Amino acid sequence: MSEHEAPRVFVSYSHDSEEHKAQVRRFATVLHSRIGLEVVLDQWHDNVRIDWSLWATRNLKAADFVIVVASPLYRARADGDAPPDEGRGAQFETAIIRNKLTKDLEAGTRRVLPVVLPGHSIDDIPEFLNPYSTTRYEIAEFTDAGVADLLAAITGQGQYPMPRRGVWRGGAREPRRVLAGELPWTCTSPGIRRGAAWIDGLHYENSIVLRPSAPTTTGPGFIELDLGGHYQRFTTVAGVLDNARDPFQVGRFRLVLDGTPRSEHEVAAGKPAKIELDVTGASLLRLEMSRPAGTASPFGSAAVVVTRRGRPPELALGDPAVT
Numbered sequence: 001m002s003e004h005e006a007p008r009v010f011v012s013y014s015h016d017s018e019e020h021k022a023q024v025r026r027f028a029t030v031l032h033s034r035i036g037l038e039v040v041l042d043q044w045h046d047n048v049r050i051d052w053s054l055w056a057t058r059n060l061k062a063a064d065f066v067i068v069v070a071s072p073l074y075r076a077r078a079d080g081d082a083p084p085d086e087g088r089g090a091q092f093e094t095a096i097i098r099n100k101l102t103k104d105l106e107a108g109t110r111r112v113l114p115v116v117l118p119g120h121s122i123d124d125i126p127e128f129l130n131p132y133s134t135t136r137y138e139i140a141e142f143t144d145a146g147v148a149d150l151l152a153a154i155t156g157q158g159q160y161p162m163p164r165r166g167v168w169r170g171g172a173r174e175p176r177r178v179l180a181g182e183l184p185w186t187c188t189s190p191g192i193r194r195g196a197a198w199i200d201g202l203h204y205e206n207s208i209v210l211r212p213s214a215p216t217t218t219g220p221g222f223i224e225l226d227l228g229g230h231y232q233r234f235t236t237v238a239g240v241l242d243n244a245r246d247p248f249q250v251g252r253f254r255l256v257l258d259g260t261p262r263s264e265h266e267v268a269a270g271k272p273a274k275i276e277l278d279v280t281g282a283s284l285l286r287l288e289m290s291r292p293a294g295t296a297s298p299f300g301s302a303a304v305v306v307t308r309r310g311r312p313p314e315l316a317l318g319d320p321a322v323t
């Protein structure tokens with residue numbers, strides 16, 4: 001089954017009464033017509049003469065999932081407590097289902113889904129499906145919300161997916177420091193690279209450097225870091241590179257957290273800026289570096305990163321890290 005194909009679901013139940021058959025049909029209609037599953041129900045195939053045992057065998061084999069609808073007669077027939085000439089169809093289907101579970105219990109447990117419809121009880125689930133020790137699906141109403149848990153088991157997409165695991169600190173009391181270069185970079189502009197940098201006479205081995213090979217007027221240099229909500233504080237030293245070809249340039253840095261600007265800093269040769277920012281719970285940190293042209297702001301719609309002489313910026317973030 002590809003991700004674009006609807007899961008194929010076989011509905012196994014017993015004909016307890018006309019009312020029960022109608023209830024199962026309404027339930028199957030919701031799954032087929034409203035949810036979009038490929039549902040196989042015997043009531044929709046009674047317009048021609050059929051070998052029902054062969055029909056059941058083929059469809060049970062082809063199904064991605066088997067929904068077992070609980071009822072008193074279904075349980076009796078599945079557990080061998082009914083006469084052999086009573087409910088032969090349910091007895092035949094449950095024998096196949098039991099055989100699949102015996103062959104591969106783990107796979108069978110994922111594939112066979114016990115369902116309790118309104119007016120029925122967990123005690124109506126066949127004993128071989130372990131109604132009290134394995135998951136069952138109690139349908140209170142035939143709505144999207146009513147079948148949400150069942151649909152999660154079929155699609156593998158739960159309502160509350162597990163979040164990404166944070167950084168294990170090994171029981172240390174002090175928060176672990178993670179260099180920005182080790183974080184996932186979701187997006188970056190040309191001219192940005194990892195590397196060493198000298199800022200105001202100090203060497204920073206693990207820096208983020210902006211030094212485009214050619215002038216550009218497309219906006220500030222930037223990098224976006226995936227924090228994933230796992231960190232509390234961002235620290236760095238921002239400045240003009242000591243070996244800049246134009247030592248008199250001014251640099252501007254802006255920090256944007258989850259789309260909201262949080263701080264701006266202006267630097268010059270010999271005047272770096274120490275930056276600390278609370279990033280608790282944030283998902284994305286965008287770091288912008290630019291060299292304003294004239295008096296225009298580098299952070300508006302007319303942002304540029306060159307001077308009037310066309311020289312590119314030569315800026316760096318010294319050893320940026322999160323904890």
